[in-house]
Amino acid sequence: xxxxxxxxxxxxxxxxxxxxxxxxxxxxxxxxxxxxxxxxxxxxxxxxxxxxxxxxxxxxxxxxxxxxxxxxxxxxxxxxxxxxxxxxxxxxxxxxxxxxxxxxxxxxxxxxxxxxxxxxxxxxxxxxxxxxxxxxxxxxxxxxxxxxxxxxxxxxxxxxxxxxxxxxxxxxxxxxxxxxxxxxxxxxxxxxxxxxxxxxxxxxxxxxxxxxxxxxxxxxxxxxxxxxxxxxxxxxxxxxxxxxxxxxxxxxxxxxxxxxxxxxxxxxxxxxxxxxxxxxxxxxxxxxxxxxxxxxxxxxxxxxxxxxxxxxxxxxxxxxxxxxxxxxxxxxxxxxxxxxxxxxxxxxxxxxxxxxxxxxxxxxxxxxxxxxxxxxxxxxxxxxxxxxxxxxxxxxxxxxxxxxxxxxxxxxxxxxxxxxxxxxxxxxxxxxxxxxxxxxxxxxxxxxxxxxxxxxxx
Amino acid sequence: xxxxxxxxxxxxxxxxxxxxxxxxxxxxxxxxxxxxxxxxxxxxxxxxxxxxxxxxxxxxxxxxxxxxxxxxxxxxxxxxxxxxxxxxxxxxxxxxxxxxxxxxxxxxxxxxxxxxxxxxxxxxxxxxxxxxxxxxxxxxxxxxxxxxxxxxxxxxxxxxxxxxxxxxxxxxxxxxxxxxxxxxxxxxxxxxxxxxxxxxxxxxxxxxxxxxxxxxxxxxxxxxxxxxxxxxxxxx
Numbered sequence: 001x002x003x004x005x006x007x008x009x010x011x012x013x014x015x016x017x018x019x020x021x022x023x024x025x026x027x028x029x030x031x032x033x034x035x036x037x038x039x040x041x042x043x044x045x046x047x048x049x050x051x052x053x054x055x056x057x058x059x060x061x062x063x064x065x066x067x068x069x070x071x072x073x074x075x076x077x078x079x080x081x082x083x084x085x086x087x088x089x090x091x092x093x094x095x096x097x098x099x100x101x102x103x104x105x106x107x108x109x110x111x112x113x114x115x116x117x118x119x120x121x122x123x124x125x126x127x128x129x130x131x132x133x134x135x136x137x138x139x140x141x142x143x144x145x146x147x148x149x150x151x152x153x154x155x156x157x158x159x160x161x162x163x164x165x166x167x168x169x170x171x172x173x174x175x176x177x178x179x180x181x182x183x184x185x186x187x188x189x190x191x192x193x194x195x196x197x198x199x200x201x202x203x204x205x206x207x208x209x210x211x212x213x214x215x216x217x218x219x220x221x222x223x224x225x226x227x228x229x230x231x232x233x234x235x236x237x238x239x240x241x242x243x244x245x246x247x248x249x250x251x252x253x254x255x256x257x258x259x260x261x262x263x264x265x266x267x268x269x270x271x272x273x274x275x276x277x278x279x280x281x282x283x284x285x286x287x288x289x290x291x292x293x294x295x296x297x298x299x300x301x302x303x304x305x306x307x308x309x310x311x312x313x314x315x316x317x318x319x320x321x322x323x324x325x326x327x328x329x330x331x332x333x334x335x336x337x338x339x340x341x342x343x344x345x346x347x348x349x350x351x352x353x354x355x356x357x358x359x360x361x362x363x364x365x366x367x368x369x370x371x372x373x374x375x376x377x378x379x380x381x382x383x384x385x386x387x388x389x390x391x392x393x394x395x396x397x398x399x400x401x402x403x404x405x406x407x408x409x410x411x412x413x414x415x416x417x418x419x420x421x422x423x424x425x426x427x428x429x430x431x432x433x434x435x436x437x438x439x440x441x442x443x444x445x446x447x448x449x450x451x452x453x454x455x456x457x458x
Numbered sequence: 459x460x461x462x463x464x465x466x467x468x469x470x471x472x473x474x475x476x477x478x479x480x481x482x483x484x485x486x487x488x489x490x491x492x493x494x495x496x497x498x499x500x501x502x503x504x505x506x507x508x509x510x511x512x513x514x515x516x517x518x519x520x521x522x523x524x525x526x527x528x529x530x531x532x533x534x535x536x537x538x539x540x541x542x543x544x545x546x547x548x549x550x551x552x553x554x555x556x557x558x559x560x561x562x563x564x565x566x567x568x569x570x571x572x573x574x575x576x577x578x579x580x581x582x583x584x585x586x587x588x589x590x591x592x593x594x595x596x597x598x599x600x601x602x603x604x605x606x607x608x609x610x611x612x613x614x615x616x617x618x619x620x621x622x623x624x625x626x627x628x629x630x631x632x633x634x635x636x637x638x639x640x641x642x643x644x645x646x647x648x649x650x651x652x653x654x655x656x657x658x659x660x661x662x663x664x665x666x667x668x669x670x671x672x673x674x675x676x677x678x679x680x681x682x683x684x685x686x687x688x689x690x691x692x693x694x
Contacts, residue, residue, distance in 0.1 A: 253504075254502065254503050256503045290504045294673070294687040295688060295691075296691055297506070297691050323504050356501035372501060373501060404480075415482045418500075419504065421482065423480070424479070425479065
């Protein structure tokens with residue numbers, strides 16, 4: 001057999017059976033197992049854990065029938081229930097924990113089906129790292145993640161550790177170090193030089209975590225070249241609670257109102273939120289596109305929270321302007337800020353018809369009356385006109401009335417986006433001394449009552 | 459006692475049927491920042507924009523009866539009940555003067571400093587004024603009045619609509635901002651916004667206040683203390 005072939009055989013993974021091969025599985029990679037397998041050394045009481053993978057590289061399924069580990073200081077866990085069928089190109093896994101009880105060499109036998117692998121580990125003269133968890137000292141395995149938990153940024157969490165001599169002789173305890181130095185994890189009162197510690201003796205130290213910035217933070221604690229991973233999460237400051245502040249406590253339809261958001265306290269961090277509004281018209285009435293924030297004419301606007309400020313900032317400044325529209329109903333504001341989701345409603349009650357402008361004009365051969373306004377009930381039903389002369393007397397023929405029901409219904413049906421807005425023009429052919437006409441009084445009725453213009457002068 | 463007889467021939471319902479009756483007539487028209495011409499509907503403090511009626515619009519004027527708008531090199535006019543008319547024109551914006559009947563009577567092109575009667579059949583006149591022309595109007599059937607600002611002072615100049623000769627020029631003592639109505643009457647509006655933003659008419663009943671970089675606002679001449687935001691967008 002050539003030397004090349006011998007070398008090739010030496011690095012091949014051990015076949016556990018005709019089809020099965022054994023690997024160490026570390027960091028997502030399969031590393032072929034050769035016997036004897038050195039698991040390394042650690043302090044008595046400390047732990048080394050290894051993950052093994054049994055791979056079926058064949059084109060047919062095979063069965064794992066034997067999986068045993070024997071030896072002082074060794075234990076197997078997360079192992080499969082036997083017998084276990086491993087599909088073609090499939091695998092099964094198990095873990096081995098090595099925890100020496102003293103200094104010295106520890107050996108164990110691992111059997112995988114017909115494959116025997118010798119495991120070797122050592123208990124070195126090193127101290128055991130233990131963490132105080134609620135009053136109980138718990139040993140921490142090399143490479144383990146030491147979880148500090150979560151804390152608001154710029155606040156701190158402390159963790160207490162001790163290095164215990166679990167051997168029967170005196171050992172030298174080297175000072176711990178944290179990498180990166182000067183980062184978010186720091187040693188508190190570290191002992192600066194090596195110390196001799198007798199059997200059962202200990203040296204304590206603390207690690208404090210404090211971060212200026214939010215996020216998950218990690219560092220490496222090193223003891224006698226043994227790494228331990230430190231992990232903590234710094235939370236962003238919570239955003240204060242927002243309170244909607246309306247400039248008018250009881251706004252009416254057809255108005256532009258202002259709303260601000262005051263924070264329960266000055267913000268300690270920046271952030272953003274959204275203010276939404278929704279319009280729910282009274283039963284039977286349509287939505288009103290005029291209801292919305294201005295000038296964007298939208299129903300949702302963003303805002304920013306600035307550190308140190310107790311008022312939020314809209315694009316338009318510290319106040320947002322919104323239109324209340326011309327339809328009776330309810331505007332519901334929803335404030336979304338951090339975890340806050342709060343609603344506040346403004347109600348707009350049905351009213352008589354509101355007139356924005358009312359004009360009476362004398363023309364050639366007649367008069368014209370123009371009304372512009374809104375009916376927030378969309379129920380306009382009747383109109384009357386009463387003309388007056390300059391001498392104060394009423395002009396003939398006196399009261400002129402007309403029903404409006406059908407006209408308003410048709411108008412609003414054909415114009416679903418106007419809300420309650422309307423313009424009404426009434427022309428009256430007239431003969432005689434038009435110059436004697438002084439004005440006209442108009443009354444327009446909806447289901448809430450009668451709206452009067454007063455005297456409109458020509 | 460019998461009422462004095464004024465032979466008002468009334469048929470209210472019939473009158474509605476013969477005229478406009480109930481409608482959603484626009485308050486006026488806005489040229490948006492994206493150069494869309496859009497009608498403005500509603501009442502005070504409850505404005506909405508209608509769908510765009512034209513694009514690429516540089517300026518527009520609305521008398522309540524007629525709408526005139528200017529694109530790159532064309533001038534359009536649309537009066538109620540009539541077909542839209544189009545005429546070629548110089549580039550840039552156009553200022554429009556309406557007659558008492560609401561129809562356009564004269565047009566001024568600020569970039570070219572040219573004016574003429576409204577229609578391609580009219581003669582061009584060169585207007586050489588030292589200041590910035592803000593608006594034009596017709597105080598009577600024969601006169602074109604021009605409101606101009608020269609170094610913070612407002613001036614009125616009258617020209618003969620036929621012939622183009624200057625008839626009058628006077629400096630005003632009004633404080634900024636000054637606006638002129640369709641009859642050539644001028645007034646200063648001490649609205650609540652402060653500063654000297656530009657004023658323009660939005661239809662017949664509302665004045666638009668424009669400050670560069672800010673949303674348009676509107677107030678009615680009778681209530682300059684009540685200034686409302688105008689929408690910049692809206693459902694289309």
